[in-house]
Amino acid sequence: MTTPKIELRGVKKRFGPKVVLDGIDLVINPGESLVVIGGSGTGKSVTIKCVLGILRPDEGKIFVDGEEVTHINGRARDKVLRKFGMLFQGAALFDSLTVWENVAFGLIQGRGMGRRQARDIAVEKLAKVGLGSEVINLSPSELSGGMQKRVGLARAIAADPDIIFFDEPTTGLDPIMADIINDLIVDTVKDVGATTLSITHDMASARKIADRIAMLYKGKIIWHGPVSEIDNSGNPYVDQFIHGRAEGPIKMEVRG
Amino acid sequence: MNIFAPVGRAFFTLLAQIGRLTMFLVEVVSSCFRPPIYWYHIGQQMMRIGYFSLPVVGLTAFFTGGALALQIYLGGNRYGAEAIVPQIVVLGITRELGPVIAGLMVAGRVAAAIAAEIGTMRVTEQIDALTTLATNPIKYLVVPRLIAAVVTMPILVAIGDSIGVMGGYIVSTQSLGFSSGIYLKNTLDFMKNEDVISGLYKAAAFGFIIALMGCYNGFNSKGGAQGVGAATTNAVVTASILILAANYFLTSILFAK
Numbered sequence: 001m002t003t004p005k006i007e008l009r010g011v012k013k014r015f016g017p018k019v020v021l022d023g024i025d026l027v028i029n030p031g032e033s034l035v036v037i038g039g040s041g042t043g044k045s046v047t048i049k050c051v052l053g054i055l056r057p058d059e060g061k062i063f064v065d066g067e068e069v070t071h072i073n074g075r076a077r078d079k080v081l082r083k084f085g086m087l088f089q090g091a092a093l094f095d096s097l098t099v100w101e102n103v104a105f106g107l108i109q110g111r112g113m114g115r116r117q118a119r120d121i122a123v124e125k126l127a128k129v130g131l132g133s134e135v136i137n138l139s140p141s142e143l144s145g146g147m148q149k150r151v152g153l154a155r156a157i158a159a160d161p162d163i164i165f166f167d168e169p170t171t172g173l174d175p176i177m178a179d180i181i182n183d184l185i186v187d188t189v190k191d192v193g194a195t196t197l198s199i200t201h202d203m204a205s206a207r208k209i210a211d212r213i214a215m216l217y218k219g220k221i222i223w224h225g226p227v228s229e230i231d232n233s234g235n236p237y238v239d240q241f242i243h244g245r246a247e248g249p250i251k252m253e254v255r256g
Numbered sequence: 257m258n259i260f261a262p263v264g265r266a267f268f269t270l271l272a273q274i275g276r277l278t279m280f281l282v283e284v285v286s287s288c289f290r291p292p293i294y295w296y297h298i299g300q301q302m303m304r305i306g307y308f309s310l311p312v313v314g315l316t317a318f319f320t321g322g323a324l325a326l327q328i329y330l331g332g333n334r335y336g337a338e339a340i341v342p343q344i345v346v347l348g349i350t351r352e353l354g355p356v357i358a359g360l361m362v363a364g365r366v367a368a369a370i371a372a373e374i375g376t377m378r379v380t381e382q383i384d385a386l387t388t389l390a391t392n393p394i395k396y397l398v399v400p401r402l403i404a405a406v407v408t409m410p411i412l413v414a415i416g417d418s419i420g421v422m423g424g425y426i427v428s429t430q431s432l433g434f435s436s437g438i439y440l441k442n443t444l445d446f447m448k449n450e451d452v453i454s455g456l457y458k459a460a461a462f463g464f465i466i467a468l469m470g471c472y473n474g475f476n477s478k479g480g481a482q483g484v485g486a487a488t489t490n491a492v493v494t495a496s497i498l499i500l501a502a503n504y505f506l507t508s509i510l511f512a513k
Contacts, residue, residue: 110390
């Protein structure tokens, strides 16, 4: 049996009295693309932030390549983080830097690469996501939402990471641009051979990029299985979610 | 209705704030001494915090010195002591008004700018993005601003002191009938090194407070535009109050003899 790329065992996280993660168990195998679906506020982003060490879980353990990373800090944390790339929901580009400096940031600051070499790699990665050399010296605020997502994707793959996280990659894009981004994600992931974890509530996107889907509800994984089985899950929560019905077992907490 | 409940809640909230600020402070100060140090960013922040604050600090110092000279002249006039203007102006500016007014002006300008910038980076996940790119946001964002503020505030205040004394000199010689030579001689004879140096110590402390409050409030801002707005306001208010409080305690320590 191979070591899972990422494993979460009984991860719990609460903010004050509000329990966000209530014992998450999740395994992602090497080269696999797992998509976590779930409504807004069910803890999808918190799960990702716990794995990255941006948030600390209250209980449970997290493993990356079989090594426990739940409580590591400083250099050990940096070493683990070098395996990761991440595309943020709003792209989270640094608005004080140009497009190419954004893409090259992890290479220059995180790995100490020279600026000229890093710039060449940035141009190459930008070309991979369909952006030409005319944008490299622009500032992120001069780009459209779809182009910002592309730059964010180029930044996520710049250092050829083993693992890439996608936080709502298609949110805020029109359906055509969303599909283009989905295609880019599938292509770039195949290209670098990375393991990916995505979170989304866009089912079209989930069906396109996932090998396996897991559904998060009230801080727990209530269903997981291959993408082909999502329509026959036999789980009323999953059925309600994938068909986007207001009626069903999931009660939206309209009042937070 | 229990009146003790809200009081107790406010008290515990305050304690939690102080605890969070202390933890932030410890992390920031320990990061100042561990590589990597971003020299380029320190230089950039010195320009933004120090150099670009020069007009504001210079103008306020000039008018403060001028108003001080007028007041002392009018007040001294009541018992025939109007000749003491140069001595009081230089003492008041170097010991108190120079550092405090520069501190408050820079708090308004710089603490607000830092909180708004870092707060926006927080709510748009740019700070999380730094972490995922294996860059410590405290070292990358906070340490350069803190070092730059501590280094440039004394320089700003030294320049502000000179301009403030010049403001008093111009008002005194142009409209109060002081002779230029006597005014300058009285100023220089009366002023001691410790008057100026104590003001510069204060300036460094105020620079620390300004950068710390700007960064802390920015780092902990929540929500969207409103959260960043609240962080900016809090940064300026807390920095200003802490500057005035620190000024009192520093004065009592520096001149305790």
